[in-house]
Amino acid sequence: MREDLVAAIASLKLVESLSLVKQMLEKGENPQVILNACSEAMSIVGAEYEKGNFYLAELMMSAKILRQISELVKPKMAEASGDSRAVLGKVVIGTVKNDIHDIGKNIFAFMLDVNGFEVHDLGIDVPVDVFVEKVRAVEPDVVALSGLLTLVFDQMKETVEGLKKANLRNGLKLMIGGCQMDENTVKYVGADGYRPDAVAGVRLAKEWVGGV
């Protein structure tokens, strides 16, 4: 049944996936087994994306399926043993101040999460000091700044400078994302890298934490 679930998620069948999960839970299956099946399915989804067979719609559909599975599984989690998955690295992510776009950021945060990162999502319109405080508190490996508009160039730059001023920039890898970004922007902002889509971004984050 576990194999069926992996196949159902990887072929993006919502109704079938949910019914399998319900059956597994009724039979007293350990929730952790279900979650592991989810990650296995997601690595298939990620691979299909990289091969060009899957696109954004398929990522979003898999996210929708996983969200609904997680709602079914969560209540059972307390009874079972705690989350035993190994964390690849920590990421603080957010859309910088004055920008309220979050579609790209959300899908990236989701992909990071299913790929084994501990994700701290600060949401949208995030001021510099909120980034600084969060970075101080969780000591992430990667900070990911998102923004759609050209207005965010300066805001991203200020965020990077804010981290420098707080002596938090060293040892930290900084990624930017959004459709106006390119290598010029990386330099301008003082970041370490940019990737054009969520899966490529996850690959860069993995390279950075040495978890390829």
Place this chain on the structure above:
Amino acid sequence: MEKSNQELYQERMQRVKDVIALKAPDRVPIVSPIQAFTYWYAGVSLKEAMYDYAAARKAARKFCLDFQPDLDFGPVMMYPAKAMDLLGLQWFRWPGHGISENTMYQFIEGEYMKEDEYDEFIFDPGHFMTTKWMPRSFGNLKGLEKFPPMRGSMWYGWLGTVPPFADVPELWDALEALKKTGAEIARWFESLDLYKQELKAEGFPIAYGGWAFAPFDLLGDTLRGVEGIFTDMIGQPDKLLAAVEKMVPIAIEAGAAAAEANDPPMAWIWLHKGSDEFMSVKQFNRFYWPSLKKLICGLIDKGVIPVVYGEGNETSRLEYYTEIPKGKTIFHFATTDIFKAKDVLKDVCCISGNLPNSLMVTGTPDDVKAYCKKLIDYCGKDGGYIMDTSALLDEAKPENVKAMFEFTREYGVYR
């Protein structure tokens, strides 16, 4: 002898008409939907520009006279904020309303049609828009939920559809709000008309006529949201396709109505979710292109010039665009490989854009000139190219905007 403003007006108009007809004009035209830059450049805050129509006109006029585009955009991008306040618009944040006073307004996507409402929409889009979309989009139109389905008024049906106007006070509140807002929007349009007349006297035609959107985007942007419509592509593709088809005549009607009132009669089709970033070529071919093509052809049939304004990368879709009637449209490209676009589309349509907005912010005037030169040399060969930035221009160094306009005027002459 110096040319009169009337001659300059005709000259600019001819330049654009020639380039669209794939004839070489006298020089590369510049038509650029400049957005927030206009107001920042003139020292007018965006909040002021959206609330004070005269202030917006003044700023737009300064931009036009200082930079001299071939077709001007005027203050149309500064939507009437008072009207938004009066209706309580939900899917927008504008200066002083959710974002700071000088930040560009931003659109917030949401689910304004739920995943199980396709049948209702397809059955009667007008009634769905009235009783579901409008009340969800505008806080002060909640009463429209009670608007009766007039489609059933035939014979003695009206005995059932008329009583709500007496029985339901919330309906009147909504109609009152619409009346007040309608008057405010009329003032905004008067301002746009006044601007058009003033600028015509200065020798400048206006670029905008109507706004249009790809049928898929109409559903995706404002009804289902990106997550909704993209998961529908996988979970309920047939319903989605039926709704997209239903949108085609709606999109043509909306785009043509305003465009026909302008000279040149342009309808700007702002493309959003069909680009390489969002969907595969296969998905584009199934869900996006057939209805977009119908929109483009439908507008052309009505004598409208569609300006198909791509906001992403469409490099893998260029072959599809060869299916449209020749010499009738402008295709604007953002991050598409525009040199490849020139190769593929040179006998099909005029192309525009691709001067990177990031360069306008981070580059120098020499960087801008070098990029413009590349565009004019390749894309402008024998005509068929209009100078424009990649996306609507907000942040930019004024000296870079100056470089873009002056260099194109000098270097872009066909000899």
